Amino acid sequence: MPVSADRIRLLNDAPARQQASYVLYWSQMNRRVAQNHALAHAAEIANSQHLPLLVYEGLTCDYPAANDRLHTFVLEGVPDTAAELRSIGAGYLFYLRSRPSDPNDVLYRLARNAHSLVTDDYPVFIAARHNARVPARIGIPYIVVDSSCIVPMYVHDKRNYGAYTIRPRIKRALAKYMEPVEMPVLQRRWRESLLPPEVAGLRTTVANENIAGLVSGCEIDHTVKPSIEYRGGARAAGQRLTRFLEERLYRYARESSQPSKHATSNLSPYLHFGHISALEVALAVREHAEEHKLMPEEFLEELIVRRELAFNFAKFAGSLIESLDALPDWCRLTMTEHAADKRPFIYTPDQIRQAATHDELWNAAQRELLLRGTIHGYYRMYWGKKIMEWSPTYEEALRTMLHLHDVYALDGRDPNTYTNILWCFGLHDRPWGERPIFGKLRYMSFDGMKRKTDVAAYVDEIDQLWKFHAPR
Ligand SMILES: Cc1cc2nc3c(=O)[nH]c(=O)nc-3n(C[C@H](O)[C@H](O)[C@H](O)COP(=O)(O)OP(=O)(O)OC[C@H]3O[C@@H](n4cnc5c(N)ncnc54)[C@H](O)[C@@H]3O)c2cc1C
Incomplete structure (x- = not known):
């Protein structure tokens, strides 16, 4: 065809x-x-x-x-x-x-x-x-x-x-488009x-x-070293996919929000550089799930619905893609109302880059970015929300997040980057209860992370990596 x-x-x-x-x-x-x-x-x-x-x-x-x-x-x-x-x-x-x-x-x-x-x-x-x-x-x-x-x-x-509007459209269209390329x-x-x-x-x-x-031999920034985790290429991507199918997919629904359990695919750098296609991943996941009687919906929701919602936003946001002006009115209004709120902690972009904050979980997430070039998806939300909380303005927070992604993230400069960073400022989300700095934007706390995830195991894992690989 x-x-x-x-x-x-x-x-x-x-x-x-x-x-x-x-x-x-x-x-x-x-x-x-x-x-x-x-x-x-x-x-x-x-x-x-x-x-x-x-x-x-x-x-x-x-x-x-x-x-x-x-x-x-x-x-x-x-x-x-x-x-x-x-x-x-x-x-x-x-x-x-x-x-x-x-x-x-x-x-x-x-x-x-x-x-x-x-x-x-x-x-x-x-x-x-x-x-x-x-x-x-x-x-x-x-x-x-x-x-x-x-x-x-x-x-x-x-x-x-929001995902709720694009999801039914995508689901209807999948029968037509989820076919292997000939x-x-x-x-x-x-x-x-x-x-x-x-x-x-x-x-x-x-x-x-x-x-x-x-x-x-290239005239580029040599201070940002290769990822300690990811090797590029279609072959490496295929190996990650196989490992995901065999060892992780069956745990995904239960454990993908538990960073220390390593239940996600780690495919985002390969998807970004096109070393593997979302279509190939989706077809392989569907086939493996059918064969092993697994329920892959949670994973396919991220890979297809959330990812393609990000492309949809990127396509229509145009030149506003790196701007708070791309946000819905309620987000911009609540930020205007809370712009002058006192920030108990303020860090400079450089302190943030160096993972030099008072919060051990946040520092670990930033170190993961510095070393691996990605952050686990669950803590990445926390990472973004805290940069917003600890920056003097929302605009500076946005600039810091985009810059850190441009420089360190192997999956950065992607529709997912801009969409998810703006998600921290309310994009594709709904209003929540009013609170300082965040206004009606969703808030995330260290205590919440501790309640829901094994913070100690993650911090320990990243500490071990940092001992061997900290940039000098
Ligand atoms: C502040 C912030 C910044 C982010 N920046 C990026 C980025 O630069 N590049 C990027 O690819 N993702 C980004 N994400 C989304 C998400 O964190 C990553 O896609 C995911 O952690 C990648 O890990 P994985 O491949 O193991 O994901 P899995 O859970 O295995 O998911 C498979 C694939 O689905 C897609 N996906 C997963 N979660 C999301 C999501 N929330 N939205 C859209 N697509 C998703 C990705 O392509 C991912 O590779 C960001 C999230 C936040 C909160």
Whole structure:
């Protein structure tokens, strides 16, 4: 079955090149081969034009907060992608732009010989900016395909204000969209001689052995070290999924809110960089659950409903995505009423970054971010709520959370990042009882965490990690 037209948008009216050497897929967010609608659509076009398929993937040194952690994770994915593309007969050019003085026009050079360009539809960060800017300049058809969501983003024609409105719509649509991607067999195999000579010399060859060297040669922030927990790539993502199915899914409903029990999937970095697709995870979970008579609803609620609500928000919030102005009126009103409330504890962004607060649970959560590049979902809510409580203004709290995610979170810069950070300020939530600083926004307390979770076990776990891995 061809890729559904509901996933596909043409963003310019440039004509297709007649004397072309290939069809180009620019892998910006879905850095994988398996279950990739955009790649499959590029293959459909390639076959219809009797052309081979070339995949271009880049990593530049000058995006905000580029650092060793993010670079290492992306580079770890490259050997997997290269091997898989080779096996299906597609070409692959990976280009690491190490210094700002290195060429910044590889996509345009490749486009000169391409029939058309297919890339990922994505509502935030650099891909959103590229997709707004490049179509007018590229000179060939610029086609974006949503391979991030199971139910394509553009099926929802308006902003949903809570999970309760989008849930029934998603559930109705799943029968149509929760189907494996059929990757067409490529009819014309790639030949290296097709690569334009002016780009051939720019290829970066990535192997597990040279990743550290490549990263150290980049002009990026070297103070943020690679995650102590996560290794990038489709293969690592697949191993995490298998472990989740075998050891964690049956405990998920009961224990996913107990951080010390490790019952969640830890897939968010892989989903963010597209090393695995939500569709592949959902299909595997459904099949495993059927076979083992498990109830996967809680997990699928997070993976599909909550995640796609975040994409829906990101798509409609546009330029307000990093702003409190994107919040519903009641949230902004309650914050205005409580802006001058006395804050018993105030920490600077740097004290917060250094996990130097009076609260041992919060410090542990921040240290988890510093070391692993993620925070367990349950304590992540507490982490955000406390930054709000301990910052002099709501705006500064928002800036601090976004900055920490930009720099340290392997799953940051994602629709989930902005949506969930704004959730701390009331997005997709409801009004609660009035209290200082929070007004009607939901409050979370240390005592509540202690009552509901094993704080001591988590703090102990992170302390042990900190002893060995604390940044020096
Ligand atoms: C302040 C704050 C900041 C957050 N920042 C991010 C972020 O930068 N990136 C990010 O992916 N998630 C973020 N989340 C949501 C959530 O905490 C993570 O998705 C989850 O902890 C990832 O761990 P996991 O993969 O083990 O999740 P699992 O529980 O195994 O869930 C599977 C997948 O479902 C999705 N998911 C889970 N919880 C949520 C949620 N509440 N909303 C939307 N999707 C969800 C994620 O894609 C996740 O990988 C944030 C939450 C808060 C409160």
